[in-house]
Amino acid sequence: AQSVTQLGSHVSVSEGALVLLRCNYSSSVPPYLFWYVQYPNQGLQLLLKYTSAATLVKGINGFEAEFKKSETSFHLTKPSAHMSDAAEYFCAVSDRSYQKVTFGIGTKLQVIP
Amino acid sequence: NAGVTQTPKFRILKIGQSMTLQCTQDMNHNYMYWYRQDPGMGLKLIYYSVGAGITDKGEVPNGYNVSRSTTEDFPLRLELAAPSQTSVYFCASSLEGANLFFGPGTRLTVL
Numbered sequence: 199a200q201s202v203t204q205l206g207s208h209v210s211v212s213e214g215a216l217v218l219l220r221c222n223y224s225s226s227v228p229p230y231l232f233w234y235v236q237y238p239n240q241g242l243q244l245l246l247k248y249t250s251a252a253t254l255v256k257g258i259n260g261f262e263a264e265f266k267k268s269e270t271s272f273h274l275t276k277p278s279a280h281m282s283d284a285a286e287y288f289c290a291v292s293d294r295s296y297q298k299v300t301f302g303i304g305t306k307l308q309v310i311p
Numbered sequence: 312n313a314g315v316t317q318t319p320k321f322r323i324l325k326i327g328q329s330m331t332l333q334c335t336q337d338m339n340h341n342y343m344y345w346y347r348q349d350p351g352m353g354l355k356l357i358y359y360s361v362g363a364g365i366t367d368k369g370e371v372p373n374g375y376n377v378s379r380s381t382t383e384d385f386p387l388r389l390e391l392a393a394p395s396q397t398s399v400y401f402c403a404s405s406l407e408g409a410n411l412f413f414g415p416g417t418r419l420t421v422l
Contacts, residue, residue, distance in 0.1 A: 207351065230409065241315075241401055241413030242354075249409060288353060292409075297361060298369065299344070299411060303353035 200225040200291040202272075204302035212310050217261075217276040219305050221289035224270065231272040232290040232299070233263055242288060248272060259283070284309045313337050315414035317402050323420045324392040332387040332417050334402030340412070342405040343385040345369075345377065347398040348416075354401065360385055392421045 205220040223229055230249050234242040246257025253265040259282075263274045274287060289302040318333045336343065341362045346354040356369030360379040374396060376388040385404075389396060399418050403411040 234411075239416075241403075241415050242411070243413065244410050247409055297342075297359065297367070298356060300356070300370075301346075301354040303351060 200227075200229055200293060200298075200300050202231075202289045202291045202300065202302040204289050204305050206305055207303065208306045208308065210308040210310060211279045213281055214278050217274070217279045217283065217307065219274040219287050219289075219307065221263075221272045221274065221302060222270050223272060223289075223291050225291060225293070227293055230292045230294065231263075231265060232292070233257065233261070233272075233274050234288045234290060234301075236286045236288065236304075238285075245274070245287070279307075279309045281309050281311065283307060315402055315404050315412050317400075317414035317417050319417060320415065321418045323422060324389075325422060326392060326394065328392050329388070329390050330392070330419075332389075332400055332402075332419075334385045334387065334414060335383050336385075336402075336404040336412070337383065338404060338406070338412065339382060340404035340406050341382070342407070343379065344403045344405075344411065345375070345385070345387045346401045346403065347371065348401060349398050357387065357400075389419075394421050397421045 201224045232247045233245040236242045248265045256262045286304045292299045315336045344359045345357040355371045358377040360366045402414045
């Protein structure tokens, strides 16, 4: 079975500061990993995904994540936060069959002007 | 393309009532999913389907039923509503599972 742990249910950063959202995974098989973003009163949308190609994955809106097998981590980063980045971010994991995608509890990002 | 549509957007049920949450996608996706989202709990998978006529249980299937008679539709049935089923329900679809497309959600309250 796969699972993800997101460290920090709430993260606050100043506008222009580095965004770092942490995700650690547990999987008995090589995982596929994802970050999704949810804006208020909307469904989730895919930010980026790792499917065993490059370990550094670039996504939309300037976000990127690095797969580190030795640390079982897939942290999400953005060099400079923008007010529009305020949202809830979910890390997710799937096995290679994709039949079950398991989500973390989410991290709410607040951007302070 | 409308993507994934869900109806209704909001619903209040009394304990013991039944209802069906509708989900339709027009992207010809094989995979479809139902999740519930509760504050601080993330998303929990209720049921999923990998194609018409095939469904399987997720993490929290108790109290729910699904069917998948066509590629487009994946309704979720609540037979005897309980307060514990108060939640926001999301339907999602995917071509092969790597990228889930979510609907706008249904906010359900059971009183």
